[in-house]
Amino acid sequence: MNYISTRGNFENIPSAKAVKLGMVPRGGLFVPEKIPHISTKDLNKMSAYDYRQLAQEILSNYLTDFSREEIEECTNKAYNSHNFDTLEVAPLHKLNESTFILELWHGPTAAFKDIALQIMPHFLSKAKVKLGSKKETVILVATSGDTGKAALEGFKDVKGLKIIVFYPHQGVSKIQELQMTTTEGSNTYVVAVKGNFDDCQNAVKEIFADTAFNFYMNERGYELSSANSINWGRLAPQIVYYFWSYLQLFRKREIQSGEKINFCVPTGNFGNILAGYYAFLMGLPVGRFICASNENNILTDFINTGIYDKRREFKKTNSPSMDILISSNLERFLFEITGHDGKKINTWFKELQSKEYFTVDPFTLKKIQQSMTGDFALEEEVLSVIKEVYRKYNYLLDTHTAVGFKVFLQTGQRKPSPVKTVICSTANPYKFNSSVLEALKGKAYVSQKNEFEILEELKNITGLEIHQGLKDLNKKEIKHKGICEKQGLREAIKEILSI
């Protein structure tokens, strides 16, 4: 199966090349030319699979130029008991008769990005060999906190690859900083940048676009690449857990064969929910998707009006991983919704660049609304829903999952026979510990405590074990102490590579 550009501006390429390139060089995203279909009969057969077997089955439908053995090797390296605290990888927690929480945070860094970033580096490593690339790949990442650590853990010790993460000096939490600076592995590098996240991001973008610097690197045997969420190699692994949660429900006799379920997804860059939509296009019985946003509610407005308008204030909220105004993966969704209309996609995304907004036609809007509803939650609602769910079910949500839960409550349920709904839980509650403790105990209670005291406090209150990746961070050796000026990233890279 080949991959095509959402803007019709690139040749058809095999999956290995799509993974290696990341995005279409002239703008646009790679998508599969044709979507593989899985029948209800096949689906029932898969219900006995473990997570790894299911991942092999789904991924081999998409990465068609990888052999079954290669895919197996990748899934074994990613989804094992060293990386995940359960071989279920994504356990499903039953909250009540019709509501289930899909816990996507059992990986090494306690957030859902692990599920894709634990496997994608192995795809990339294999893709390079397939394409005969002899250069060593240097992955550059600018992070506001979470992606950096997830990428470091994923790329750690993967052959033929090095990773350098830049984060804003004094611009991330103490725990996030320690998570990154204590990273082990012979190919991982972390540098603090004297500037904010935008400075880091802009500097990295500039480096990717700097022909002279890229040439300099190539001459010395290196090529630059990125690990960001628009790479198909990051999207495909996320399709797996939509099937997984469905099959769990089937196996536990919560649903009949072929019964439709709903998914509610806390959304930022639109990658997670888009993976669910691909699962639906493949034949997974889904009633609708609920797209949950925080106060950066550009997607809520889009789904309700057909106008995508980024002329609005950026808000920093207590669900920071969803503080996003440009949801890159929306482009893939619209490409599928319009039946692969590259012309329309071109027009809309050019308008977004030049005018900062675009409007889809009424027919497209209707199609969007047939499969998706959108709503948002306020910061204080997030806190009260964490408290309420904890009181009612003795279950602790993180702030991002709480956005999802609140929006799910707002959308209402059919009575008396509600559709079973799976809410994607994207982070372990301890990862956003101070907001979670604030939800339970109030702001004043939290304000005098440092992050490690807050972790302990949460543990004392809830009895929940502290996630392995967050525990004892203050006792680990700091391995990365580099710091640079915001104009100094190129020099930092040269120094790291000794070139």
Ligand SMILES: *Cc1c(COP(=O)(O)O)cnc(C)c1O
């Ligand atoms: C990245 C992230 C999200 C948003 O996921 P998208 O795929 O960007 O929509 C939500 N919650 C957490 C905790 C995240 O890290």
